[in-house]
Amino acid sequence: MNDSSTEADTEKLVSMNIDQDIPHEQTVEEIVASLGDTVGQTRVDNPKMSCTDVNVFYADKQAIFGVDLDIADNEVISMIGPSGCGKSTLLRCLNRMNDTIPICKVTGDLTLDGENIYGKNTDPVLLRARVGMVFQKPNPFPKSIYENVAYGPRLHGLSRNKADLDDIVVTSLKKAGIYNEVKDRLDQPGTGLSGGQQQRLCIARTIACSPEVILMDEPCSALDPIATAKIEELIDELRENYSIAIVTHSMQQAARVSQRTAYFHLGKLVEVGGTDDIFTNPKHELTENYITGRFG
Amino acid sequence: MTISLLLLVIFILVALGYTIGRTRAVKRFRSAERERRPHSLPRYYGYLVALYTLIPALVVIVLWGLLESSVLTSMVSRQLPEDIQSLPEGQLKLVINDIKNLAVGNISSSNSDPIRMEAADHFSGLLSKSRWAKGIIAIAAALLGMFFGLRSIAPETRARILVEKAIMIFLIACSSLAILTTVGIVFSVLFESLRFFGKVPFSEFAFGLHWSPQTAIRADQVGSSGSFGAVPIFAGTLLISVIAMLVAVPFGLMSAIYLAEYASPSMRSWAKPLLEILAGIPTVVYGFFAALTMAPMIRGIGESIGLTVASESALAAGLVMGIMIIPFVSSLSDDVITAVPQAMRDGSLGLGATKSETIKKVVIPAALPGIVGGVLLAVSRAIGETMIVVMAAGLAANLTINPLEAVTTVTVQIVTLLTGDQAFDSPKTLAAFALGLMLFVTTLILNIIALRTVRKYREQYE
Structure with missing residues (x-):
């Protein structure tokens, strides 16, 4: 791995998480303490994943402060908040992508179907097959469209023969709503597609591993409105089979695609609740300020 | 005055x-x-x-x-x-x-x-x-x-514009110096080669299987008619280069992968410069390492298992040359591997691939054109390398693929031909220019291919 860039990224993350929006007279800890307990219902009846008292540190700087949150079966939960509020960091904890950053330390309980994902016996590699991730910038591999989708099934031995694999690839592409656009050129490089198509290809690639949860880190931030609309439609369809957690900067997007919304501020989960409630009737002052556009 | x-x-x-x-x-x-x-x-x-x-x-x-x-x-x-x-x-x-x-x-x-x-x-x-x-x-x-x-x-x-133009012309003149020198070298080698091909037909040079460049100095000398079949010495060059690349590519690539993907920053900070010091050792030092240490050792090992090994074997020269080239391959590969975007690795890891699967299936394929470019540059370096083979490879132009025998290379022959005692326009001396031309053309073609692949690679992510 490219260590220098990881270091730089980490530094950036740390500074984003800690240094922004802080009045000089108060430390982060004081502000976080002043935010009080999370407003709203953090627990659900049918949790797929749940976080209890999660803290994340980059070296000795704390990026997430005691977050409790459940992700239910077959729901889309959106995480919103100003830049550097820790929403991406929390998302990356859910499939242990933070493991790739050496100085990152996670405490607290994170479970998938009741199993601790940071336990001694959990293999992050198997976890990531169950909890897939779609990244901010479309990142198809420089391989053919077919190979991009077949990558995960091949790794995990999900297919017995070629016909099986073909079937997985086609089904995944169909589920990601891109099959009709690429069916004639499956052997062409995935990097040759447009940005929106690339992102849907990345979603197809994730689906092909048959995950149970899909994490999306600002999946539309690099796309134009039409491509965004397609992805949002897709997210809505995917909800039938998967639990989805999506980090977004667009409040309209959160309102359109999610059933529940969580608002983060400076590494603290400030408020969580039904999306309609949050957007029509926010209980916490900071949430209200954010969604009415007063800051953020 | x-x-x-x-x-x-x-x-x-x-x-x-x-x-x-x-x-x-x-x-x-x-x-x-x-x-x-x-x-x-x-x-x-x-x-x-x-x-x-x-x-x-x-x-x-x-x-x-x-x-x-x-x-x-x-x-x-x-x-x-x-x-x-x-x-x-x-x-x-x-x-x-x-x-x-x-x-x-x-x-x-x-x-x-x-x-x-x-x-x-x-x-x-x-x-x-x-x-x-x-x-x-x-x-x-x-x-x-x-x-x-x-x-x-x-x-x-418009003084400023005139001065700027003068500076530009000066810079153009400076940069054309290197180009003109190259062109000059090419032409001088080319004309001498044409003189050589006037005396020895090109077909004999290019396809002849026998190399024995001794020609008679006096008319009454016997036994040295001179034959200029370049195939054995090109085969020798090829053999030694292949051995060198067999050493350099795997070791160079593996060390590049380790340095780029696994090594901690502190490890990398001293291991990489150390590896690059290998490139700074004068080739003449490698040469006597090959001749005085490597060759006798290989001979000893070979004889202990019942093989006949020439004291100046192609294997010894090739192995040492390979070690010399490791830093080229590793340094260039390390650069291209590091240039593969982190997003690629994240994508693969996010799908549940292990680190080595990610490297094998995503990082190396993405970096492959750059790695190939680096390897080709290393090949042209191996073909043109002189000092190690002068000291460690033989002079006998054997046409063989047995690495335990002595072979000779183009560069060795050029050195011996030009340090001889014959008149400057004898076929023997002129043959050096023909060999030089062939060598130049070969490395030039390799370099062009290498630079093209590297450039193609660059375009992929920008």
Whole structure:
């Protein structure tokens, strides 16, 4: 791995998480303490994943402060908040992508179907097959469209023969709503597609591993409105089979695609609740300020 | 007037031109009203005057240097008596050389007859006159240039643009120096090779299987007719290069993967420079390492298991050359592997791939064109490498693929051919140029392919 860039990224993350929006007279800890307990219902009846008292540190700087949150079966939960509020960091904890950053330390309980994902016996590699991730910038591999989708099934031995694999690839592409656009050129490089198509290809690639949860880190931030609309439609369809957690900067997007919304501020989960409630009737002052556009 | 004194005078004039030009521009424009503001800052007018001073003087000096010798020679030879002038061209040249040597004071020739002495006196007289004339004309040109330069100081003169253009021309001249040198080398090698192919047919050179470049120096010598089949020595080069690449590519690539993907920053910070030190070891040191340590060792091991190993085996030379090339491969591969975007790795890891699966299936394929480019550059380095093979590979042009036998390479043969005792236009010596040309063409083609693949790779992520 490219260590220098990881270091730089980490530094950036740390500074984003800690240094922004802080009045000089108060430390982060004081502000976080002043935010009080999370407003709203953090627990659900049918949790797929749940976080209890999660803290994340980059070296000795704390990026997430005691977050409790459940992700239910077959729901889309959106995480919103100003830049550097820790929403991406929390998302990356859910499939242990933070493991790739050496100085990152996670405490607290994170479970998938009741199993601790940071336990001694959990293999992050198997976890990531169950909890897939779609990244901010479309990142198809420089391989053919077919190979991009077949990558995960091949790794995990999900297919017995070629016909099986073909079937997985086609089904995944169909589920990601891109099959009709690429069916004639499956052997062409995935990097040759447009940005929106690339992102849907990345979603197809994730689906092909048959995950149970899909994490999306600002999946539309690099796309134009039409491509965004397609992805949002897709997210809505995917909800039938998967639990989805999506980090977004667009409040309209959160309102359109999610059933529940969580608002983060400076590494603290400030408020969580039904999306309609949050957007029509926010209980916490900071949430209200954010969604009415007063800051953020 | 010696050339150094002349240059000193000219540089003083140039400095003077700059100062005067600048001062005059400052004075001229201080009083100017708004509409007649000068185009450029005063210092550009200074530079402009300096250039006006420098360029004519340099032109005079260069032209004089080019023409002086031939003009003087013809003037001297016209003074010579009829019988000498009517000599054949070659001999006339010898006489004139004698005269020049006499004039400069290198009394090497015994024929210091009065005619030559007289001509030599005449020549040295002409030479000193010419030097004075050159100095005076050059300084006059500089002064004239300065005069025109100073006259051109006016608001309309676009001094800045002119100066910028002069700088650009200077830079172009500098960069074309390397290119022109390369072209010159190519042509000189090409013409000598054509002379060689005049004596030995190209088909024999390119397809002949026997290399024995000893030709008879005297007509009555026997047993060395000379045969110039280059296949064995190219095969030898190929064999040693292949052995070298078999060492360098796996080791270089693996160490690059370790350094780029696994090593901690502190490990990397000392391991990478250390590896690159390998590239800084003079090849002659590798050469005696190969000849004195590696070759006997391989021979000992080979004999202990019952193989016949030549004391100068291709294996020894190839192995050491491979070690020498490791840093090339690893350093270039490390760069391209590091250049693969982190997003690729994240994507693969996010799908549940392990680190080594990610490297094997995503990082290396993405970096492959760059790695291939690096390997090809290393190959051309291996083919052109001389010192190790001169010391560790043999001289016998065996056509073999057995790495335990002695083979010879193109570079070794060029060294031996040119350090021989034959006349410079014998086929033996000229063969070196033909070999050099072939070698040059081969490495050139490899380099072009390498640079193209590397460039193609670059475009992929930008």
